[in-house]
Amino acid sequence: MERTKRSGRQQSATERRRRELLEAAERIVLRDGPDASMNAIAAEAGITKPILYRHFGDKGGLYRALALRHTDALLANLATALDAPVLRRDRVEATLDAYLLAIESQPQVYRFLMHPSDEDTGPETGFDVGRHSAPLLRRLGEELAKVITDRLDLGPGGELTARVWGHGIVGMMHGAGDWWLRERPCSREQLVKQLADLLWGQLATVEDREDGPGF
Amino acid sequence: MERTKRSGRQQSATERRRRELLEAAERIVLRDGPDASMNAIAAEAGITKPILYRHFGDKGGLYRALALRHTDALLANLATALDAPVLRRDRVEATLDAYLLAIESQPQVYRFLMHPSDEDTGPETGFDVGRHSAPLLRRLGEELAKVITDRLDLGPGGELTARVWGHGIVGMMHGAGDWWLRERPCSREQLVKQLADLLWGQLATVEDREDGPGF
DNA sequence: CGTACGATGTTACTAGCGGTAACCCGAAGT
């Protein structure tokens, strides 16, 4: 059992190597998009394919490892925005802005995270059909649901409401952000304001058009 | 230029054939998911690959043709729900319900439409980077934006607001629907009600928890 | 009637992908 010295050194070495490989992979993914090939990644790292497979198992494993870092970073950002001690409206706007700033400043990372072709979530029980992508969105939704549950008094059944709202708001953020990133129809501040207005019930209070068949 | 007779007959024949091929493709896609191979589709149709390529150009073309039908059908459904002469809240709920009913009753079609691996949108000008999937969501968002613009009096800059809201609401519907379809945490009616509440500004009016650091 | 055309269909192939088996080598441990 006296392998701590060697084993420890080895482990740190392999982890360093792993990080190097991940950085090379990131460079290639940023250059070639989500369909970067293992050959290209291996070449960028100065090695050949089997090493990648030894480290990450399969392509999904590499992509998951690669995604985890950015996912964690983004989640941390959003968590701080969500914890700011300000008015609720300001907090919501800050969170939206943090997300949009992230996807705006690194659109290639965003596209990679959101559309990882498809990977399976491993040997999961149940759910035999139809697993696809975007575990990030699920994590975001659950995280937001937790915050909502903690902060708001939603009464009985509030936990369900919080989860619905969490995933709904995240979906809204994602959908609008995706469209905005592609078309750039306005500034980030404007987008944040419009979305916050929507969440603040403007859709319900705005008047009908006078000329149309208003209902 | 007198080829109308033959040409017409031929065209109808080829279109019939095309429909047959599409139906075979649909059967396979429904069975094998979005990564159905061209070989499998051709085999199901009783032919071989090159014919598929003659009819649809490439795999993206086949998938686009296949997606178009369902997309149109879904859009038509939502349009009728969106045009119902009832209160705005009821109309919103009906639209949400129509969407959720569609994805609930045909989840495989839904997954195929939403995650078509990745296809390029053809020789499009501009947008050299980052095209991915889900043109359906964009169409939905734009359609909803049109309805909002037509119906609501949003004042100056209202067109932008309508588009933001359209894509935001569609994103909310999509995100929540995707999560709901996977976890089935509640009935469709409950989900619709919660989402409509969210759009009706409940997030802004609900009270803080008394025990937490409410802001 | 013959013939040229056009659409339908096939076989056989290329190029590249993810993934793997077999082997190689140099540095540590006893």
Next chain:
DNA sequence: ACTTCGGGTTACCGCTAGTAACATCGTACG
């Protein structure tokens, strides 16, 4: 000295999307 083991390579498998070349049948036209 000799074994063990992790990092690395070559060469391969099975599969995919996509294509070139060839065969076949029906129909329009001289």
